[in-house]
Amino acid sequence: MRVGVFGGGQLGRMMALAGYPFNLRFSFYDAIHDCPSAPLGDVYGDAAGSAESLQAFLASADVFTYEFENIPTAWVESIARHKPVFPSVRSLAVSQNRLNEKELFDRLGIPAAPWRRVDSEGDLSRAVAELGLPLVIKTVTGGYDGKGQFVVRSAEDASRAWNELGKAAPLLAETFVSFHRELSIVAVRGQDGEVLCYPPAWNVHHQGILSHSVVPAPDIPEARSRQADAYIRAIMNDLQHVGVMTLEMFDTETGLVANETAPRVHNSGHWSIEGAICSQFENHMRAVAGLPLGVTDPIRPSAMINIIGAHPDTAAILAIPETHLHLYGKTERPGRKLGHITVTAPTHQALMERVNVIAGELPNRMAL
Amino acid sequence: MRVGVFGGGQLGRMMALAGYPFNLRFSFYDAIHDCPSAPLGDVYGDAAGSAESLQAFLASADVFTYEFENIPTAWVESIARHKPVFPSVRSLAVSQNRLNEKELFDRLGIPAAPWRRVDSEGDLSRAVAELGLPLVIKTVTGGYDGKGQFVVRSAEDASRAWNELGKAAPLLAETFVSFHRELSIVAVRGQDGEVLCYPPAWNVHHQGILSHSVVPAPDIPEARSRQADAYIRAIMNDLQHVGVMTLEMFDTETGLVANETAPRVHNSGHWSIEGAICSQFENHMRAVAGLPLGVTDPIRPSAMINIIGAHPDTAAILAIPETHLHLYGKTERPGRKLGHITVTAPTHQALMERVNVIAGELPNRMAL
Numbered sequence: 001m002r003v004g005v006f007g008g009g010q011l012g013r014m015m016a017l018a019g020y021p022f023n024l025r026f027s028f029y030d031a032i033h034d035c036p037s038a039p040l041g042d043v044y045g046d047a048a049g050s051a052e053s054l055q056a057f058l059a060s061a062d063v064f065t066y067e068f069e070n071i072p073t074a075w076v077e078s079i080a081r082h083k084p085v086f087p088s089v090r091s092l093a094v095s096q097n098r099l100n101e102k103e104l105f106d107r108l109g110i111p112a113a114p115w116r117r118v119d120s121e122g123d124l125s126r127a128v129a130e131l132g133l134p135l136v137i138k139t140v141t142g143g144y145d146g147k148g149q150f151v152v153r154s155a156e157d158a159s160r161a162w163n164e165l166g167k168a169a170p171l172l173a174e175t176f177v178s179f180h181r182e183l184s185i186v187a188v189r190g191q192d193g194e195v196l197c198y199p200p201a202w203n204v205h206h207q208g209i210l211s212h213s214v215v216p217a218p219d220i221p222e223a224r225s226r227q228a229d230a231y232i233r234a235i236m237n238d239l240q241h242v243g244v245m246t247l248e249m250f251d252t253e254t255g256l257v258a259n260e261t262a263p264r265v266h267n268s269g270h271w272s273i274e275g276a277i278c279s280q281f282e283n284h285m286r287a288v289a290g291l292p293l294g295v296t297d298p299i300r301p302s303a304m305i306n307i308i309g310a311h312p313d314t315a316a317i318l319a320i321p322e323t324h325l326h327l328y329g330k331t332e333r334p335g336r337k338l339g340h341i342t343v344t345a346p347t348h349q350a351l352m353e354r355v356n357v358i359a360g361e362l363p364n365r366m367a368l
Numbered sequence: 369m370r371v372g373v374f375g376g377g378q379l380g381r382m383m384a385l386a387g388y389p390f391n392l393r394f395s396f397y398d399a400i401h402d403c404p405s406a407p408l409g410d411v412y413g414d415a416a417g418s419a420e421s422l423q424a425f426l427a428s429a430d431v432f433t434y435e436f437e438n439i440p441t442a443w444v445e446s447i448a449r450h451k452p453v454f455p456s457v458r459s460l461a462v463s464q465n466r467l468n469e470k471e472l473f474d475r476l477g478i479p480a481a482p483w484r485r486v487d488s489e490g491d492l493s494r495a496v497a498e499l500g501l502p503l504v505i506k507t508v509t510g511g512y513d514g515k516g517q518f519v520v521r522s523a524e525d526a527s528r529a530w531n532e533l534g535k536a537a538p539l540l541a542e543t544f545v546s547f548h549r550e551l552s553i554v555a556v557r558g559q560d561g562e563v564l565c566y567p568p569a570w571n572v573h574h575q576g577i578l579s580h581s582v583v584p585a586p587d588i589p590e591a592r593s594r595q596a597d598a599y600i601r602a603i604m605n606d607l608q609h610v611g612v613m614t615l616e617m618f619d620t621e622t623g624l625v626a627n628e629t630a631p632r633v634h635n636s637g638h639w640s641i642e643g644a645i646c647s648q649f650e651n652h653m654r655a656v657a658g659l660p661l662g663v664t665d666p667i668r669p670s671a672m673i674n675i676i677g678a679h680p681d682t683a684a685i686l687a688i689p690e691t692h693l694h695l696y697g698k699t700e701r702p703g704r705k706l707g708h709i710t711v712t713a714p715t716h717q718a719l720m721e722r723v724n725v726i727a728g729e730l731p732n733r734m735a736l
Contacts, residue, residue: 013388017389020385020408021694021695022682023695023697025407039408039409040388040407041407278690278692282692286686290683291682292683292686292687294690294692295689295690299668314659315658315659318654318660319660322663324662327389329391344645
């Protein structure tokens with residue numbers, strides 16, 4: 001079976017590495033032809049999504065998926081008219097649009113920050129009056145790693161937020177959630193509707209970018225873990241999602257608060273390559289290929305540390321016990337995700353000691 | 369770093385899948401250009417080992433290794449004159465020649481079946497007289513999966529063995545070892561001389577081909593396990609071997625008896641992809657690239673089951689908990705290794721139950 005992946009970044013690369021063992025073959029749609037996935041399959045595509053390039057991509061595979069959600073749905077639909085695409089365009093449409101996502105959370109009774117749609121500066125003033133301050137203003141589409149966001153703490157901030165983001169209206173205004181940590185849950189749903197969840201990850205950000213994840217999230221009460229499981233299960237079942245999905249959440253005094261979904265394998269699930277019995281990448285490929293899902297249980301406590309902007313010394317990293325290095329074949333650039341390190345250990349304490357040693361080897365500071 | 373691999377079979381394929389994550393790139397030397405490794409790198413080579421093809425292969429990589437030992441040493445030497453090859457030609461020369469291997473075992477004090485070199489029918493008669501019957505007669509070079517062997521149980525057998533194998537003299541005659549099971553140990557040695565061993569595997573053959581391996585070998589006394597470790601360590605250090613090496617042994621009433629070495633990743637080590645903290649493939653790539661070795665500890669009891677001659681139903685296999693399927697992209701042919709299945713379990717008993725379920729899904733009988 002040939003799998004066509006929209007996007008040729010590191011996620012596509014790791015999908016291919018997971019899919020080759022059961023004889024999947026890969027092609028990628030990416031405007032950049034020497035993208036991280038390029039050594040593992042043919043790359044089609046251009047920045048415009050030309051009909052010719054989509055036609056060639058369509059012919060290159062039997063089933064399709066995507067590794068990032070910021071692709072025009074029209075491109076995906078042009079494929080979906082002829083061949084299966086997993087997850088479907090519906091999952092994409094929800095995660096591409098924060099208003100759709102908020103409506104979905106509300107409809108499924110999943111706790112999320114109270115919100116308003118903002119089409120004008122007047123709407124923004126009303127949102128401030130009704131929801132109170134602070135508020136977070138976000139563009140409805142696009143924006144990731146903290147871009148396209150504005151925290152409003154005063155009436156003057158509201159004006160400034162509108163000046164900065166108003167041209168991208170409609171916007172989303174939501175209550176600022178006071179949380180003590182961020183969690184995510186990665187899950188996979190098969191074509192037969194089976195859903196399996198990985199344990200929740202504790203995610204730590206640095207300058208708006210995921211710095212590292214620890215799995216299972218330490219000290220998470222069993223009931224809260226089950227809650228995360230129930231939320232993502234409800235979303236996936238509602239969307240008839242096929243493949244991996246991720247739900248980012250805030251861990252608050254009163255419980256979990258949903259933040260956003262990603263209809264794909266996720267940075268906070270990279271630990272699973274070595275840390276789980278079946279990785280998120282293998283499971284995504286199994287789902288896309290219509291195969292039974294693999295066990296999502298963790299093998300031992302694991303951490304995933306992103307390599308941002310500059311590469312560490314490979315030998316120094318691999319000399320730390322139970323580390324694995326995943327480089328994406330990218331050139332260095334400030335703020336760019338160049339790779340990640342997985343580290344496992346017999347206990348959570350031993351794990352955090354190893355994470356600290358890794359932190360000391362990274363050229364760019366991580367959040368500790 | 370670019371790695372050139374002599375051979376483009378499944379071992380090269382799995383080396384590449386293990387090496388891509390730390391940014392290694394691959395080329396392969398194989399006369400068959402649509403070999404199992406082909407999707408993962410460029411393939412050079414022809415059946416004759418022409419100077420042009422070796423020159424092109426030499427230019428394609430920075431460091432070289434091999435995935436099978438039946439390549440002419442002259443081809444490897446032609447590369448080694450210009451660029452590093454790990455393991456060196458010395459390891460290759462020992463494993464390519466059973467007489468060299470026997471001499472090495474003797475020199476290092478590693479127990480092995482008593483043996484004689486046989487250049488004539490007279491030598492064979494003398495070997496029968498001196499070593500007694502039964503004797504195993506083997507070609508000195510070539511031969512694998514039980515080919516090129518003859519068991520001599522009588523004087524008439526000796527004549528027949530000479531008639532069949534004599535044209536390939538010199539031959540090796542060795543005492544038939546009475547054993548209750550076959551074991552192997554896979555180990556890796558780094559460029560700095562560090563040696564790490566995987567736990568011994570229990571190997572079960574069917575019609576001369578490895579059927580399955582169980583790791584750790586059940587009920588192996590700690591002292592015997594340490595003995596296996598000491599034997600392979602002595603061999604690797606003596607040869608200054610860099611990379612993975614495998615030692616096959618007989619488990620007998622009086623102790624371990626060395627059978628043969630393979631200077632490479634080995635079928636009985638495939639379980640390590642999912643069953644060990646760092647797989648034999650990743651460790652081989654780390655050694656070849658001059659990087660620190662990874663932890664060889666097993667994660668949980670594991671079995672590797674070969675898929676021989678005909679493919680099982682992919683979905684049926686993956687529906688069994690904790691199974692992973694590794695297909696090599698080969699067409700079906702009787703006796704051909706088409707892929708393997710790894711299965712893990714929390715206990716040895718649960719593991720063997722899963723192995724039995726897998727056996728029921730294989731189109732061709734496995735040894736149970």
